[in-house]
Amino acid sequence: MGRTPCCDKDGLKKGPWTPEEDLKLVNYIQLHRPGNWRTIPKNAGLQRCGKSCRLRWTNYLRPDIKRGRFSFEEEETIIQLHSILGNKWSAIAARLPGRTDNEIKNYWNTHIRKRLLRMGLDPVTHAPRLDILDLSSILSSSLSNPSFLNVSNLLGTQTLMNPDLLKLATAILSLKQENQVPFTKTLQENNLFNNLMQNQVQPVQPNNQYQTLLQEGFSSEILTNQLMQANVEGCCSNVSTFGNSQENSIPTSLNEDFICQPNYMYCSSNPTVPDIPENSNFQSLYNSNQNFSFESVVSTPISSPTPLNSPSTFIKGGAEDENESYCNSLFNFEIPESLDMSEFM
DNA sequence: AACTAAGACAACCGCCAACAG
DNA sequence: GCTGTTGGCGGTTGTCTTAGT
Structure with missing residues (x-):
């Protein structure tokens, strides 16, 4: 049997998502809602596999993510x-x-x-x-x-x-x-x-x-x-x-x-x-x-690709x-x- | 300042179950 | 019932950042 990997085609990009790619995906899903993930990258103009798009959406771009x-x-x-x-x-x-x-x-x-x-x-x-x-x-x-x-x-x-x-x-x-x-x-x-x-x-x-x-x-x-x-x-x-x-x-x-x-x-x-x-x-x-308090916890903007690494997202004062x-x-x-x-x- | 190690997180991989044809 | 497709899940890897020397 064996299933062909969804990302084995040439030309499909891998690795970190760029803000432009995020924007394309978000714009497309906001207009069409996530349906068939396999068709989404093509319709959205992304050089990604559907699985990658789904993961990016569910793990990062979804608006209800905290x-x-x-x-x-x-x-x-x-x-x-x-x-x-x-x-x-x-x-x-x-x-x-x-x-x-x-x-x-x-x-x-x-x-x-x-x-x-x-x-x-x-x-x-x-x-x-x-x-x-x-x-x-x-x-x-x-x-x-x-x-x-x-x-x-x-x-x-x-x-x-x-x-x-x-x-x-x-x-x-x-x-x-x-x-x-x-x-x-x-x-x-x-x-x-x-x-x-x-x-x-x-x-x-x-x-x-x-x-x-x-x-x-x-x-x-x-x-x-x-x-x-x-x-x-x-x-x-x-x-x-x-x-x-x-x-x-x-x-x-x-x-x-x-x-x-x-x-x-x-x-x-x-x-x-x-x-x-x-x-x-x-x-x-x-x-x-x-100096520690819950108020010191700063959330990170949803669309920001890396700010979770920012010191502002961490609790100050010996949080660990x-x-x-x-x-x-x-x-x-x-x-x-x-x-x-x-x-x- | 440069280098290295460790930490943190995003993304990928492979497997599986559900489903449709 | 069989086969292929899809989405979901857990484990793992890759990459970037930060801390330490």
């Missing part, structure tokens, strides 16, 4: 939908008015994906990455505080299924039993607990996106399974426990250090308005970035850090507490 940086709400929506739908960019784009699947895909690959990786999360499963996760640090924290030993809350079940890791965990646990104080102390002295901290995110309830998807005809079974999978595989520890509870054995200074790291901002019920204790050291950091810190509040999954470590050991 340009400019993604808002926090949009980013949150993307991440949550991605946790449910996976790489179904068109499905995700359908729930973000004015955004194209291509734009969302690019944004995911260039921003969110890297951010997740830096946070130690697998961008595919949204679960902690075991290849960089310091298991011993997790165990050390567990050992220093028995109530902390809900390993299911620290690791996804898939990681617990790894026999090598289980052996390691068993070995460390037995070591601890034999020589509790020095072992725990050593782990703490080596700042391993901080490593653990850097791999935690706070679980939260799935938001109304789930209901929306249900109303729009998505199978409740599929969505439920997806959410359950995300809950089980997702990162599982409750950061607020570390930051606020007196039950754990983390020194106060450690808590402060943790909270004050911009990358680990307090998780707020409203991700756009972080809850920042007035007296915390983080407050000063936050204040130092006060802001995003990264706020991002921690986006992975919102309720984790069952019932997983018993003993079943795996």
Whole structure:
């Protein structure tokens, strides 16, 4: 069988579109509406294939496309939908008015994906990455505080299924039993607990996106399974426990250090308005970035071919850090507490 | 100032499903 | 039912810009 490529004919131009080409395409579609894309370039006087014209129109020239940086709400929506739908960019784009699947895909690959990786999360499963996760640090924290030993809350079940890791965990646990104080102390002295901290995110309830998807005809079974999978595989520890509870054995200074790291901002019920204790050291950091605001987001004219690269389209004042810190509040999954470590050991 | 690397985004490629003849 | 066409989708590449040295 095999289908002939739509752009294999000689004389058809490829590469970036010029303003003149954009104008021709827009003028033609405004007059005739997009119909048969194969005939459009010929009728519009373009040396392009129909597919190229369609992509240019749908991804860039369409008047209802929203340009400019993604808002926090949009980013949150993307991440949550991605946790449910996976790489179904068109499905995700359908729930973000004015955004194209291509734009969302690019944004995911260039921003969110890297951010997740830096946070130690697998961008595919949204679960902690075991290849960089310091298991011993997790165990050390567990050992220093028995109530902390809900390993299911620290690791996804898939990681617990790894026999090598289980052996390691068993070995460390037995070591601890034999020589509790020095072992725990050593782990703490080596700042391993901080490593653990850097791999935690706070679980939260799935938001109304789930209901929306249900109303729009998505199978409740599929969505439920997806959410359950995300809950089980997702990162599982409750950061607020570390930051606020007196039950754990983390020194106060450690808590402060943790909270004050911009990358680990307090998780707020409203991700756009972080809850920042007035007296915390983080407050000063936050204040130092006060020049950030949503109003600083400047949209880009639709027809402009390159201005997205313009600095004006980016949030000033450490936006990347802001995003990264706020991002921690986006992975919102309720984790069952019932997983018993003993079943795996 | 020149060069290089990394980042960001637009565009392309190939596959697939739906549809029409 | 078969075949070709079309549009849609996700993955990947190409190109331009920016940052760093």
